[in-house]
Amino acid sequence: MAAIVAPRLVLAAVPRAAEEPPQPPHGVTRFPVEAVINNPTPSFRRTSATAWTNADSLTRADAASNESETETNQMKNKTGSEPTDRATASSQPRNKCSQATRHRPAIGRVFTRAAMSMLLMASLSGPSAFAGPSQSSQEIIELKKKVAAQEALIQELLEWKKQVEASMPSAARKAEAGLEKRAVPPEAPPEERAVVSEARPHFPDLEFHGFGDVTYHASDRQGDKNAFALGQLDFFITSRLSENVSLLAENVVEAGSDNEFKIEIERLLLQVSLSDYLNVAAGRYHTAIGYYNTAYHHGQWFQTAVRRPSLFAFEDDDGILPIHNVGVSIGGSIPSGNLGLHYVMEVGNGRDYNPGSAPVLNISDNDDYKAVNLAILAQPDWPSGLQTGLSGYHDRLTLNGKPRVDQSIFAGHAVYKTPKFEWLNEAALLRHDPSGRDGAHYTSGFYTQIAQQFGLFEPYLRYQYLHVSDNDPVLSPLRITGVQHGPSIGLRYDFTDYAALKLQFDHTFNGNHDSVNEFTLQPAFTF
Amino acid sequence: MRRVIIQSALAILLLVGFVFAQEPGRASAGGSAPSTATSGEVLAIIVNKDNPVDNLSFDDLRKLCLLRRTHWDNGRKVTVVLLESPHAERELVLRKIYGMEENEFDRYFLQGSFTGELQARPKTLATSAGVKRFVFNVPGAISFSRASELDDTVKVVRLDGREPGDPLYALKLPANR
Numbered sequence: 001m002a003a004i005v006a007p008r009l010v011l012a013a014v015p016r017a018a019e020e021p022p023q024p025p026h027g028v029t030r031f032p033v034e035a036v037i038n039n040p041t042p043s044f045r046r047t048s049a050t051a052w053t054n055a056d057s058l059t060r061a062d063a064a065s066n067e068s069e070t071e072t073n074q075m076k077n078k079t080g081s082e083p084t085d086r087a088t089a090s091s092q093p094r095n096k097c098s099q100a101t102r103h104r105p106a107i108g109r110v111f112t113r114a115a116m117s118m119l120l121m122a123s124l125s126g127p128s129a130f131a132g133p134s135q136s137s138q139e140i141i142e143l144k145k146k147v148a149a150q151e152a153l154i155q156e157l158l159e160w161k162k163q164v165e166a167s168m169p170s171a172a173r174k175a176e177a178g179l180e181k182r183a184v185p186p187e188a189p190p191e192e193r194a195v196v197s198e199a200r201p202h203f204p205d206l207e208f209h210g211f212g213d214v215t216y217h218a219s220d221r222q223g224d225k226n227a228f229a230l231g232q233l234d235f236f237i238t239s240r241l242s243e244n245v246s247l248l249a250e251n252v253v254e255a256g257s258d259n260e261f262k263i264e265i266e267r268l269l270l271q272v273s274l275s276d277y278l279n280v281a282a283g284r285y286h287t288a289i290g291y292y293n294t295a296y297h298h299g300q301w302f303q304t305a306v307r308r309p310s311l312f313a314f315e316d317d318d319g320i321l322p323i324h325n326v327g328v329s330i331g332g333s334i335p336s337g338n339l340g341l342h343y344v345m346e347v348g349n350g351r352d353y354n355p356g357s358a359p360v361l362n363i364s365d366n367d368d369y370k371a372v373n374l375a376i377l378a379q380p381d382w383p384s385g386l387q388t389g390l391s392g393y394h395d396r397l398t399l400n401g402k403p404r405v406d407q408s409i410f411a412g413h414a415v416y417k418t419p420k421f422e423w424l425n426e427a428a429l430l431r432h433d434p435s436g437r438d439g440a441h442y443t444s445g446f447y448t449q450i451a452q453q454f455g456l457f458e459p460y461l462r463y464q465y466l467h468v469s470d471n472d473p474v475l476s477p478l479r480i481t482g483v484q485h486g487p488s489i490g491l492r493y494d495f496t497d498y499a500a501l502k503l504q505f506d507h508t509f510n511g512n513h514d515s516v517n518e519f520t521l522q523p524a525f526t527f
Numbered sequence: 528m529r530r531v532i533i534q535s536a537l538a539i540l541l542l543v544g545f546v547f548a549q550e551p552g553r554a555s556a557g558g559s560a561p562s563t564a565t566s567g568e569v570l571a572i573i574v575n576k577d578n579p580v581d582n583l584s585f586d587d588l589r590k591l592c593l594l595r596r597t598h599w600d601n602g603r604k605v606t607v608v609l610l611e612s613p614h615a616e617r618e619l620v621l622r623k624i625y626g627m628e629e630n631e632f633d634r635y636f637l638q639g640s641f642t643g644e645l646q647a648r649p650k651t652l653a654t655s656a657g658v659k660r661f662v663f664n665v666p667g668a669i670s671f672s673r674a675s676e677l678d679d680t681v682k683v684v685r686l687d688g689r690e691p692g693d694p695l696y697a698l699k700l701p702a703n704r
Binding site: 244267269271275333384497 | 604
C-alpha cells in the first residue's frame with residue numbers, strides 16, 4: 001500500500017526547486033557563476049560578487065572597454081570614489097561602433113550601450129540567461145506529471161478493491177464487517193487468562209478414574225464359606241484425542257476362584273463422534289442387549305445393589321448372555337422430536353460357549369460368522385428419566401463336536417431413573433436352534449428393581465427370575481440349567497460422595513425347591 | 528386369587544403414582560412456567576457470536592446442558608461452561624435445568640463418561656468475566672450470565688421465544704442473590 005500515498009507526500013519526495021538567486025542590479029544580466037568561472041576565455045573579468053558578465057559579450061565589447069575605463073577614471077578623479085554602478089561600468093560592451101557615439105551626450109551613450117549590451121547578451125546566452133525561471137517551471141511540470149501518475153494509481157487500486165469485494169461471498173463480507181465491528185473483551189488479568197486457557201480443550205485430554213470394592217458374604221449354600229473378598233479393581237481411563245475422537249479403556253484386576261490375580265482389558269474403545277446421528281466405536285465393548293449391560297459395567301460403586309442381576313451376570317460368573325463383544329459399534333440419535341429415539345448397531349466376534357474356552361473372542365473368532373445386534377431406544381423429553389428399548393441379537397455358534405447353533409436373543413426394557421429414584425425393568429429371551437435338529441430351546445429371564453433415596457440412605461428391592469431350558473445345547477455343557485428366582489432387599493448408605501456401604505440380603509429359590517439365603521456387606525468406592 | 532390380583536393392582540397403582548410424584552416436572556426443573564422468584568435478576572443464555580442459534584426451547588437447552596446433544600446445527604461441537612460452585616448462577620442452572628444437586632451432577636457426568644455415552648463434561652470457570660471470555664473464544668460454547676453483566680462480546684439466546692427481560696422468562700435468580 002506504499003504506492004497509495006497522498007500527492008502531497010509524493011511532492012515531499014521531490015527535491016525542492018533551486019533557490020532563487022538574488023536579483024541583479026538593474027541593467028545587469030545574470031548567469032551562473034560556474035559558467036563564468038569555467039569559461040576558458042582569458043578576457044573574462046568579474047567586477048563584483050553579484051555582477052555576472054558574459055564572456056562572449058566581453059570579447060565583442062573588448063574594444064570599448066578602454067573607453068569605459070577612461071570614463072570611469074575620469075569620474076573617479078572628479079569624485080574621489082569609485083563609481084557606484086560598477087557593474088554598469090564594467091558590463092558595457094567594448095564595441096567599435098560605440099566610437100561613433102562618443103560625441104553624443106554621456107547619459108544617452110550609457111543608456112544606449114546598456115540596452116545594446118543587454119540585447120546582445122540575451123541573444124548570445126540564449127536560454128542560459130533565463131535558467132532560473134525555466135528550471136522551476138520544468139520542475140513544476142515534472143511534479144505535476146508525477147502527481148497525476150500517483151492519482152491514477154490510487155484510482156486503479158480503488159477499482160481493484162471494489163472488484164475484490166464484489167467477488168467475495170456475502171457471508172464472508174458480513175463476517176468481515178462483523179469482525180471489524182465486533183467488540184473485544186478487555187484485557188484479562190494473567191490468572192484469569194490462565195484459567196480460561198486451561199478450560200479450553202487440550203488434546204490428549206486424559207482422565208483417570210478408579211473403582212473398587214471389598215465384600216463380605218455369608219450364606220447357607222452347601223459348601224460355601226463366609227469370607228471377605230476383594231472385588232474388582234477397575235482402572236477406568238478416558239482421553240479425548242481431538243474434538244470428535246476419544247478413547248475409553250477399562251482394565252480390571254481381580255482374583256479368581258483360585259485366589260490368583262489376573263488382569264483383563266474389559267473395555268477398549270476408540271470412539272469417533274461424527275455428529276449427533278452417527279457415532280462409531282471400535283474395540284471391545286459391552287453388548288447393547290437391554291439396559292443394565294450398557295449402563296453398568298465393572299464399577300460396583302455405580303450400581304445400587306451389591307451385584308448384577310442373574311440375567312446379566314458376567315460370562316465367568318455363569319452368565320448366559322454375550323456380555324462382552326469385540327467389533328464395531330455404531331450409534332446415534334434418530335430425528336424423532338420429543339420421542340428421543342436412538343439406535344445402536346453392532347458387529348462383532350460374538351461369544352465362545354465351549355467349556356474351558358475364554359468366552360470373549362478378543363483376537364480370533366472360531367468361525368467366519370459375525371454376531372450382529374440392533375437396538376432401538378427411546379428417551380422422551382417427558383417424563384425425563386424414562387427410557388425404553390428393544391434389541392435383537394443373532395449369532396451362529398460353533399460348538400466343538402456339535403452342530404452349529406443359531407443363537408437369537410431378544411430383550412426389552414423400561415426404565416425410569418432420576419437422581420433420587422429408580423425403577424428398572426428388563427426381560428430377555430434366548431433362542432438356541434441347533435441346525436439340522438428339531439426344536440429350539442428357549443431361555444428366559446427378567447428382573448425388576450426399585451430404589452428410593454432418602455438423604456444418604458437408599459433402600460432398594462429387586463426381584464429376579466431366570467429359567468434356563470433343560471438340555472439346552474449351549475448352556476447345559478456349562479452347567480447352567482434350571483430355574484432361579486427370588487427377592488433381594490438391601491440398603492445403600494453413601495457416607496461420602498464417592499464411597500458407599502451396601503447391605504443386601506438375598507433369598508434365592510432353585511428349581512429343585514431348594515433355597516439359599518445369602519448376606520452380603522460391600523463397601524464400594526471410586527477415586 | 529382375586530385378593531392377590533386386587534392387591535397387586537393396588538400396589539402397581541400406588542407405585543405408578545409414586546413414580547410420577549417423583550417426576551421433577553417442568554416447573555421445578557425449569558421449563559417455561561413462570562418462576563416464583565420474580566424480583567430476582569435474570570440469567571441470560573449466552574453463546575458465541577458466530578453461533579447462528581437465536582432461540583432454544585427449554586427441552587433443547589436441557590439436552591445441550593446434559594450433553595445429550597453434542598453438536599450445533601452448524602456442526603460445531605457443543606461446549607458447556609458453568610461458573611464454579613457456590614455461585615448463585617450455577618445453583619440456579621443445576622436446580623432449574625439439570626434438576627440435580629452438585630453431587631448428582633458430578634455422578635451423572637462421571638457415569639456418562641463411564642458408559643461411553645458422554646465424551647466430555649461441562650467446563651467450570653471461576654468468574655463471570657472468564658465465562659464470557661471463554662464463550663467469546665470458543666465457537667461452540669454455551670453458558671449463562673447475569674443480564675446486568677452482559678456485553679457485546681457474546682450473543683444472547685431467547686428461551687422458549689422469550690427475551691431475558693420478558694416477565695415470563697424462566698431463568699431468574701432468587702431475589703436475595
